[in-house]
Amino acid sequence: MSHHGFGPDLAEVFGPSQQDGGPELVQLLTPEGERVHHPEFDRDFSAEELRGFYRDMVLTRRIDTEATALQRHGELGIWAQLLGQEAAQIGAGRALRPQDYVFPTYREHGVAYCRGVDPLNLLGLFRGVDHGAWNPNDNNFGLYTIVIGAQALHATGYAMGIQRDGDVGTGDPDRDAAVIAHFGDGASSQGDVNEAFIFAASYNAPVVFFCQNNQWAISEPIERQSRIPLYQRALGFGFPGVRVDGNDVLATYAVTQAALQRARDGQGPTFVEAYTYRMGAHTTTDDPTRYRLSDDVENWKLKDPIARLAAYLRRNGLAEDAFIDALKVEADELGHYLREGCKALKDPEALSMFDHVYAEETDEIAAQREGYAKYLASFEGSHA
Amino acid sequence: MSTTKITLAKGLNMGLRKAMEDDPKVLIMGEDVGKLGGVFRITDGLQKDFGEDRVIDSPLAESGIVGTAVGMALRGYRPVVEIQFDGFVYPAYDQIVCQVAKMSYRSKGRSKMPMVIRIPFGGGIGAVEHHSESPEAQFAHTPGLKVVACSNPVDGYWMIQQAIASDDPVIFLEPKRQYHADKAELDESATPDPLFTSRVVRAGTDATVLAYGPTVKTALKAAEAAATEGKSLEVIDLRTLSPLDMGPVFESVRRTGHAIITHEAHVNLGMGAEVSARIAEECFYSLEAPVLRVGGFDIPYPASRIEEDYLPDLDRVLDAVDRSLDF
Numbered sequence: 007m008s009h010h011g012f013g014p015d016l017a018e019v020f021g022p023s024q025q026d027g028g029p030e031l032v033q034l035l036t037p038e039g040e041r042v043h044h045p046e047f048d049r050d051f052s053a054e055e056l057r058g059f060y061r062d063m064v065l066t067r068r069i070d071t072e073a074t075a076l077q078r079h080g081e082l083g084i085w086a087q088l089l090g091q092e093a094a095q096i097g098a099g100r101a102l103r104p105q106d107y108v109f110p111t112y113r114e115h116g117v118a119y120c121r122g123v124d125p126l127n128l129l130g131l132f133r134g135v136d137h138g139a140w141n142p143n144d145n146n147f148g149l150y151t152i153v154i155g156a157q158a159l160h161a162t163g164y165a166m167g168i169q170r171d172g173d174v175g176t177g178d179p180d181r182d183a184a185v186i187a188h189f190g191d192g193a194s195s196q197g198d199v200n201e202a203f204i205f206a207a208s209y210n211a212p213v214v215f216f217c218q219n220n221q222w223a224i225s226e227p228i229e230r231q232s233r234i235p236l237y238q239r240a241l242g243f244g245f246p247g248v249r250v251d252g253n254d255v256l257a258t259y260a261v262t263q264a265a266l267q268r269a270r271d272g273q274g275p276t277f278v279e280a281y282t283y284r285m286g287a288h289t290t291t292d293d294p295t296r297y298r299l300s301d302d303v304e305n306w307k308l309k310d311p312i313a314r315l316a317a318y319l320r321r322n323g324l325a326e327d328a329f330i331d332a333l334k335v336e337a338d339e340l341g342h343y344l345r346e347g348c349k350a351l352k353d354p355e356a357l358s359m360f361d362h363v364y365a366e367e368t369d370e371i372a373a374q375r376e377g378y379a380k381y382l383a384s385f386e387g388s389h390a
Numbered sequence: 391m392s393t394t395k396i397t398l399a400k401g402l403n404m405g406l407r408k409a410m411e412d413d414p415k416v417l418i419m420g421e422d423v424g425k426l427g428g429v430f431r432i433t434d435g436l437q438k439d440f441g442e443d444r445v446i447d448s449p450l451a452e453s454g455i456v457g458t459a460v461g462m463a464l465r466g467y468r469p470v471v472e473i474q475f476d477g478f479v480y481p482a483y484d485q486i487v488c489q490v491a492k493m494s495y496r497s498k499g500r501s502k503m504p505m506v507i508r509i510p511f512g513g514g515i516g517a518v519e520h521h522s523e524s525p526e527a528q529f530a531h532t533p534g535l536k537v538v539a540c541s542n543p544v545d546g547y548w549m550i551q552q553a554i555a556s557d558d559p560v561i562f563l564e565p566k567r568q569y570h571a572d573k574a575e576l577d578e579s580a581t582p583d584p585l586f587t588s589r590v591v592r593a594g595t596d597a598t599v600l601a602y603g604p605t606v607k608t609a610l611k612a613a614e615a616a617a618t619e620g621k622s623l624e625v626i627d628l629r630t631l632s633p634l635d636m637g638p639v640f641e642s643v644r645r646t647g648h649a650i651i652t653h654e655a656h657v658n659l660g661m662g663a664e665v666s667a668r669i670a671e672e673c674f675y676s677l678e679a680p681v682l683r684v685g686g687f688d689i690p691y692p693a694s695r696i697e698e699d700y701l702p703d704l705d706r707v708l709d710a711v712d713r714s715l716d717f
């Protein structure tokens with residue numbers, strides 16, 4: 007049944023809609039919090055690692071809910087929520103090494119957090135005080151990219167640079183590097199993304215294409231972008247594709263880690279499809295009730311990435327009260343930091359808009375800055 | 391005469407609906423135009439009433455949207471393409487500039503391109519980067535394209551229908567900050583001005599202010615403010631950027647001797663450059679001051695919190711008027 011109501015009946019082509027991601031889905035932790043094993047991607051996790059994932063997801067969700075609230079209070083113009091995608095982002099983010107490089111889209115708040123980007127810095131773009139406050143080279147975390155899919159090519163080119171520097175396949179874990187490109191299911195339709203696949207395959211570039219298939223591109227369902235499971239596309243471009251449960255932080259970590267290692271070892275690109283769901287709206291300006299069924303949302307709530315790890319931790323006695331309490335305090339502190347910090351973000355000086363248009367400023371820009379400064383000065387006194 | 395009070399968004403929506411009713415070959419294509427009714431709701435309700443084959447929710451691929459619209463047009467349809475935001479037209483730029491614009495010419499007129507590409511344009515809505523751009527000169531500089539900009543609800547209603555009826559490709563610019571700003575009376579039985587014409591929207595005698603799209607409102611406000619100081623400004627809404635309709639402009643400037651053009655786009659090589667060159671060529675002996683341009687600086691749109699410093703406002707227009715009159 008094509009519940010989105012267009013096109014031929016998808017069920018006839020692929021069988022019943024697979025909200026569970028299908029048999030190919032790599033999973034290490036079920037929605038009920040049961041640990042399951044996988045022949046290829048399984049690995050052991052220490053108690054500390056597991057608690058670390060949990061903490062990361064809780065804090066990431068706090069960043070998101072806090073920013074959403076700040077938008078509602080008029081402190082941010084807009085916010086792109088990640089509710090439900092915490093596991094996909096933490097799994098991918100924690101699989102990175104310092105020398106790896108991230109090319110994010112505009113929703114990678116969890117990955118940014120893993121890279122050590124001050125979460126306050128994420129707010130500037132959405133508040134309208136800058137186009138991105140962090141230095142991409144401080145944490146090897148690029149600026150957010152709003153034009154859908156553009157960064158897939160940048161990631162590939164950067165990976166080709168790593169190759170030329172000889173920083174792949176040396177066997178030195180501190181040297182070999184990989185690149186990860188984040189994008190959504192909608193982005194998979196862009197020419198840029200498909201061209202990135204071709205370059206990456208053709209040059210065997212050390213890049214991982216990490217797609218969070220959250221089922222929706224604003225109002226367009228995944229069926230509008232692809233008639234086959236997305237991960238299967240990779241094969242057509244000549245590199246492996248894996249579909250992982252994006253609500254399972256352990257599986258996402260294991261799969262991404264393996265893909266990054268392939269890249270660092272010089273074995274070329276991998277496509278990772280993190281199968282997940284956008285629990286909230288596309289952004290704070292979107293109204294999903296116009297196009298999607300609340301049944302689906304309810305269904306996906308049962309797969310919440312944080313609840314499932316919590317269940318596992320509790321069942322195995324890994325989350326004592328002290329840990330939970332300390333985390334709660336930490337999350338509240340983070341919330342407070344973001345609230346106060348956001349309100350304190352200053353509007354830029356008007357004349358700063360002329361800065362950095364070029365690395366080598368032109369006389370024309372200098373003259374325009376000067377002219378505008380004089381113009382502003384002409385109001386002083388008169389309007390005050 | 392029965393009139394309704396409508397916003398620009400409503401005018402465009404009604405105009406699209408009318409065009410679809412009048413001609414079964416008219417199609418709407420774009421991201422989120424169906425169920426959602428577009429991110430600005432300009433196509434609201436159209437898919438419900440005309441079906442999914444005529445209001446086509448497309449994959450997230452601008453080059454794909456415009457490129458397939460080319461094929462649809464070649465097959466005899468009249469696609470109206472929605473680009474979600476101005477900053478996202480560039481992935482389709484190759485199709486628009488190399489294919490859409492040249493089809494008539496290279497086929498010796500055998501293949502027409504009756505396509506409308508709707509682009510919400512300009513700043514002032516406090517958006518993040520790539521959601522506020524003023525790309526009009528890039529298209530107006532491309533032979534084979536026609537470029538128009540509406541500025542008010544009534545024009546929105548008529549101009550979109552006229553653009554769809556045109557056998558040439560029309561880049562249709564919609565000032566997004568005006569979508570829900572003001573209401574105006576629409577008389578659906580009226581006879582509209584032809585599409586590719588400019589229009590005097592306020593008569594005056596001391597100086598001519600030229601504007602289009604979002605700056606028409608700015609110019610009208612400036613004229614109002616100037617009137618309180620005893621200065622009479624004539625305001626012309628250019629409405630069409632390619633072709634330009636300079637007749638009313640020349641007539642006005644010959645009377646006033648002063649011309650100021652304002653747009654949000656960067657001044658360097660913007661529409662103002664072309665307009666002022668033509669005024670200089672035609673009205674040289676009537677001019678009492680050089681033609682002045684008031685526009686955006688030659689920088690990318692800044693972060694939205696200082697966007698108001700980038701965008702030409704009433705004060706900057708008045709300042710230019712003073713400089714012109716004092717010359």
Ligand SMILES: Cc1ncc(C[n+]2csc(CCOP(=O)(O)OP(=O)(O)O)c2C)c(N)n1
Pocket residue numbers: 113152153154189190191192193194218220222223224284288421450452474478481
């Ligand atoms: C080239 C381009 N076209 C349109 C848009 C407007 N837009 C912003 S987000 C979005 C949907 C993106 O969906 P997807 O790639 O699945 O990522 P998600 O936001 O769901 O994570 C669209 C259409 C854009 N930013 N860039």
